[in-house]
Amino acid sequence: MTMQRIDGAHDVLKRVWGYDSFRPLQKESVQCVLDRRDSLTVLPTGGGKSICFQVPALCMDGLAVVVSPLISLMKDQVDALRSCGVAAAFINSTQGPNEKRAVADQIRSGELKLLYVAPERLLAPRTLDFLAEQNVSFVAIDEAHCISNWGHDFRPEYRGLRILKQRFPGIAVHAMTATASEPVRRDIATQLGLQQPEFLVGSFDRPNLSYRMLRSNNRMQQIVDVIERHRNESGIVYCISRKEVERTSLCLNQLGVTSLPYHAGMSDGDREANQEAFIQERCDVIVATVAFGMGIDKSNVRFVIHAGMPKSIEHYQQESGRAGRDGLESECVLIYSGGDVVTWKKIMSGEPQSYEAAAKSLDAMFDLCSAPSCRHKAIVEYFGQQYESDNCRACDVCLDEIDLVDDPIVLGQKILSCVVRLKERFGAAHTAKVLVGSGDKRVLELGHDSLSTYGLLTDAGQQAVRTWIEQLIGQGYLQRTGEYQTLSLTDSGWQLIKGQVKPQLTVADAPRSRSRSQPS
Ligand code: ADP
Numbered sequence: 001m002t003m004q005r006i007d008g009a010h011d012v013l014k015r016v017w018g019y020d021s022f023r024p025l026q027k028e029s030v031q032c033v034l035d036r037r038d039s040l041t042v043l044p045t046g047g048g049k050s051i052c053f054q055v056p057a058l059c060m061d062g063l064a065v066v067v068s069p070l071i072s073l074m075k076d077q078v079d080a081l082r083s084c085g086v087a088a089a090f091i092n093s094t095q096g097p098n099e100k101r102a103v104a105d106q107i108r109s110g111e112l113k114l115l116y117v118a119p120e121r122l123l124a125p126r127t128l129d130f131l132a133e134q135n136v137s138f139v140a141i142d143e144a145h146c147i148s149n150w151g152h153d154f155r156p157e158y159r160g161l162r163i164l165k166q167r168f169p170g171i172a173v174h175a176m177t178a179t180a181s182e183p184v185r186r187d188i189a190t191q192l193g194l195q196q197p198e199f200l201v202g203s204f205d206r207p208n209l210s211y212r213m214l215r216s217n218n219r220m221q222q223i224v225d226v227i228e229r230h231r232n233e234s235g236i237v238y239c240i241s242r243k244e245v246e247r248t249s250l251c252l253n254q255l256g257v258t259s260l261p262y263h264a265g266m267s268d269g270d271r272e273a274n275q276e277a278f279i280q281e282r283c284d285v286i287v288a289t290v291a292f293g294m295g296i297d298k299s300n301v302r303f304v305i306h307a308g309m310p311k312s313i314e315h316y317q318q319e320s321g322r323a324g325r326d327g328l329e330s331e332c333v334l335i336y337s338g339g340d341v342v343t344w345k346k347i348m349s350g351e352p353q354s355y356e357a358a359a360k361s362l363d364a365m366f367d368l369c370s371a372p373s374c375r376h377k378a379i380v381e382y383f384g385q386q387y388e389s390d391n392c393r394a395c396d397v398c399l400d401e402i403d404l405v406d407d408p409i410v411l412g413q414k415i416l417s418c419v420v421r422l423k424e425r426f427g428a429a430h431t432a433k434v435l436v437g438s439g440d441k442r443v444l445e446l447g448h449d450s451l452s453t454y455g456l457l458t459d460a461g462q463q464a465v466r467t468w469i470e471q472l473i474g475q476g477y478l479q480r481t482g483e484y485q486t487l488s489l490t491d492s493g494w495q496l497i498k499g500q501v502k503p504q505l506t507v508a509d510a511p512r513s514r515s516r517s518q519p520s
Contacts, residue, residue: 005059005071006036013051015082023048025082025202030056033138038176038194040144040185043202045321050077053140056115058086061139062137063107066116069143069155070294072272074116080297082116090116091127119242123160128167136171139164143294144175152356165193178321179314180386191374204317204341204383208324209332210394212401213368215467216407217339219307226259226305226333227285234278235303237287238310238319240343249287249306262288265266295320299326310501311344312361313382336369338466363480363497370467370503372402396397402505408462411457412477412496412503415468416489419478420497424488427480428473431487432465464508475503 009030022030025043029449032039043049057064068074068345074090089103089112095379106112107130121127139146141279147158153262162423164173190198199235214222219334223237237252238246239245242263249261251436260283277283279298281503286292290310304323310316316334324330344461348358368378375395377387391398426434433440434448457465472478477493479485495501517519 006031008059009034009055012055016055016058016086016519017051019051021023022051025200026051026055027172028198028200030511031068032198032200033172034059035137036172038189038197039200040177040194040197041200041202042177042179042185044204045178045207045318046206046325047178047202049142049178051172052176053138054081054114056088056204057137058364061067062110062135062139063112064114064137065131065139066114066120067119067122067141067161068144069118069158071118073142073294074118076113076297079251081111085112087112088114088116092121100506104130107131110135111461119155119157119161119234123157123163132167136168138172138174139168140174140176140195142176143178144188144192145179145184148184149354150184150187151159151408154300159191162191162193173422178318179384181314186255201385203380203384205376205380205387205393206321207376207394208327208329209320210399211320211379212331212333212334212396213375214333216335217372219335220248220255222333222335223248223252223305223307224255224257226303226331227252227378230303230331232284233302234281234298235285235305236293236301236319236322237285237305237307238292239287239289240308240347242289244307245287245289252287256284258283259287262286262292264289264291274469280329290315290319293322296322297325300328300330301304301325301330303331303333304454305332306334306336308343309334309340309365309369311348311358311365313365313379314361316365316368317379332367334368336365341366349418362488366470367474370470371470372404372506373475374398390398397504405505405507408503408505409499411468411505413499414453414475415465415472416477416493416497417458418451418456419487419489419493421451421453422487424484428486428487429470432462432481433467435465436460438462468505471505472503477501477503 006027013022026048029039029041033053033056041049041052053064055067071092071094073094078088078090089106091103093102107115141161146153146155147161148154173192175467176191185199210254227235237248239248242265245261245263249259252259260277262271262274272333274286278286300325304320310319320332323332344362345359348355370463374392375399376392380387396402422431434451434454435457437458443449469478473480476490477482477496478487479490481488496503
C-alpha cells in the first residue's frame with residue numbers, strides 16, 4: 001500500500017462525499033480493498049461500512065459488485081450514490097427487461113463503478129457468466145453475517161456465495177457486518193472461502209448513546225416518559241410481537257403521541273408509506289418489530305425504546321445502534337421483565353434445531369439487563385473487546401440512577417449459602433422460596449424448612465430474591481447448569497462467600513406482602 005493510494009482515497013472521500021476524514025477503521029478497510037486482499041470488516045451499525053467499499057470502488061479500475069440482501073436497501077444506497085454523482089446501479093426483480101439491458105450496457109461500456117445485486121440474482125448462472133467476462137474490481141458482501149447460521153439473521157440464499165472465490169479467481173472478496181462475535185467472524189470467513197483474510201474489527205462502543213435498562217412496572221408509562229423527554233424528535237419503539245406493535249401504537253396515539261406502526265404482517269404499501277413518513281419527518285415515532293430498520297439510513301434518530309427485551313445482545317446492539325448515527329447524543333431505553341424471556345422461549349420452541357444457541361443468547365441478554373454494571377462496558381465486553389473507563393457517564397448505572405443495596409456482600413453471602421445448603425441441586429425459583437421462608441409444599445416435603453438459610457430473606461419478597469439471583473448470575477458468582485438449570489457457585493462465588501469480592505445488587509421495589517411465607 002503506497003501513501004499515494006490512500007491519499008487518493010482520502011481525496012475521493014472529500015470530493016465526492018464531502019467528509020473531512022475517515023472514521024475509525026474505515027481507512028484500514030479501504031486499504032485492504034485497494035490492496036486486493038480478502039477482508040472482513042466489523043463495524044457497529046452507524047459505523048460507516050458503506051464508505052469502506054464505495055470509496056475504493058471509485059479509486060480502482062473496473063466494476064465493484066456489492067451483494068446486499070434487501071431490494072429497498074439497494075435502491076436507497078444507489079439513489080444516495082447517484083446524488084453524489086457516482087455511477088451506480090442495481091439489478092433486481094423489480095426491473096423490466098429494458099432497465100436490465102441499460103444496466104448491462106453501462107457495465108459493458110465500463111462506465112459503471114458500483115453494481116448492487118441480491119445474492120440469488122448474482123448467483124443466477126446468466127449473471128455469473130456475464131460478470132465473469134467483465135472487469136470486476138472486487139466483490140463486497142454487505143450484512144455478511146447472513147451467511148452464518150450461528151449469526152442472528154441467517155439467510156439460506158447467502159450460502160451460495162461461497163462459489164464466488166472459485167468463479168472469480170484472483171478477485172478479492174470483502175465481507176462487511178455489524179455483528180459478529182469471534183466464532184461468527186471465523187465462520188463467515190470459512191463459508192466465503194476467504195484467503196488469509198484481514199480481520200478488521202472496529203470498536204463496539206457507541207459513546208454518543210446513553211443506555212438505560214428498566215425493569216418493567218408500567219410499560220406504557222415508561223415508554224411515554226422517554227418520549228416526553230424527546231418531544232418533536234425522531235425515535236423508534238421496538239416491540240416483540242406484531243400484536244404488541246399495534247397495541248402500543250394505538251395506545252400512544254390515544255395518549256397524544258402520534259406514532260405509526262411497522263411490522264411484517266402489514267401490506268407492503270402500508271409499510272412503505274409509514275417508513276417514508278418517518279424518514280421524511282412527517283411522523284416522529286415509529287412502533288415496530290425487528291422487521292424495521294435494516295438499511296434505513298436516518299441519521300437523526302434521537303431515541304430507541306425497546307418495549308420488550310430483544311432476543312440477543314447482537315440484536316440489541318444493532319437495533320439500539322440505529323440511534324445517533326450522526327454522532328450526536330441519543331438515548332436508548334430497554335424495558336424488560338422475566339416474562340419477556342418466557343415469551344421468547346415460546347417463540348423459539350418452534351425452531352428446535354437452533355433452540356439451545358438461541359436460549360443462550362437470550363440468557364446473556366437478560367443477564368446484561370439485570371446486572372447493575374456499566375452498560376457500555378458490558379456490551380463492549382460481550383463482543384470480546386476491552387472497555388477502559390470506570391465510568392461511562394452515559395448509562396443508568398454510571399449515572400447513579402439505580403439504587404444499590406448498602407451491604408451487597410452480606411446479602412450475596414446469604415443467597416450463595418442457601419445454594420450451598422441446597423447442595424447446588426436446585427434452581428432459582430426453589431432457592432428463592434427457601435430464602436423467603438415459603439410454605440410451599442415441595443419445600444416442606446424436602447425438609448428445606450429446616451435449613452439454616454430458610455427464611456433468611458423473608459422481608460425481601462420472592463421477586464426481589466429472584467432478581468438478586470439473576471444479578472449474581474449476571475455478574476458471574478452463580479451459574480445455571482443442566483436441563484434443570486440448577487444453581488451452583490463459580491470460583492468468584494466462593495470468593496464472595498469468603499468476603500473477598502463485592503457484587504452489585506439493586507434495591508428491590510417494595511415487596512408484595514402476599515409473597516411472604518405463602519405457597520406459590
Ligand atoms: P453502517 O452501514 O455501518 O451502519 P453507514 O455506511 O450507513 O453505516 O454510515 C452511517 C452514516 O455515517 C451515514 O449517514 C454516512 O453517510 C455517515 N458516514 C460514514 N462515514 C463517514 C465519515 N468518514 N465522515 C462522516 N460521516 C460518515
